[in-house]
Amino acid sequence: MSIRIGNNVYFSDKQKHDGYIRMIQTVEIFYSFESPYSYLANDSLAQIEEDYEVRVLWHPYSAKAAGQSVQAPSMQASQLSYVKEDVVRLAKKMGMPLVMRGDWPEYQFDPERSIRGALVASDLNILYEYNIKMFQRWWGEAIDPNDQSFLIELCDDLDIDPNEFSGRMNTSDIRERVRGNFKRGQKLGIFDVPLVLIGEERFWGLDRLPDVRERLNELNLAKG
Secondary structure, eight states: OEEEETTEEEEEEEOTTTOOEEEEEEEEEEEOTTOHHHHHHHHHHHHHHHHBSEEEEEEEOOTTTTTOOOOOOOOOHHHHHHHHHHHHHHHHHHTOOOOOOTTTTTSOOOOHHHHHHHHHHHHTTOHHHHHHHHHIIIIISOOOTTOHHHHHHHHHHTTOOHHHHHHHHTSHHHHHHHHHHHHHHHHHTOOSSSEEEETTEEEESGGGHHHHHHHHHHTTOBOO
């Protein structure tokens, strides 16, 4: 059962021994496979639920996947070259494989199938594993994730039937949820990813993840 208090959503969890209701804070994570910073942040974001008494809600977020035409902020050539330099440097520092395409971001893989697949994976409780493999395909290898052979390989690795998975991905419900995620994000002021939402507080970017943990510590939500 979820309870909304102001702009915060809590999930009630009845304790077996003393019978009281414990309110669990939700943490919402907006991310996209199109974003190299989402790739670099993925492990740290996944660790939040391991370290804190929170309910984490993952929202795969993409204007393009939602069929929306949103003008991206213009980026000067020097700024773009810095982003590429920064991503490569961070990946090396973090020990993560990264293949930065020379034609990025002018050319990007179509994110629609990847985003729809994330929602199906979430329904099947395999989102963490799915995200790892999909991010690896996008950024660790820079190989088109829309190749049918990759879907079959992915489903085999996740021990799910590729026909069933593909069928779920193509339902009108999943397509509508992709659009709904984007529309809701726009209302919440989600302007880029990765972005973590705690109540009304937004924490944007890889360099704000320590601030996320600091805020959860202030709320006395650390486990143990």
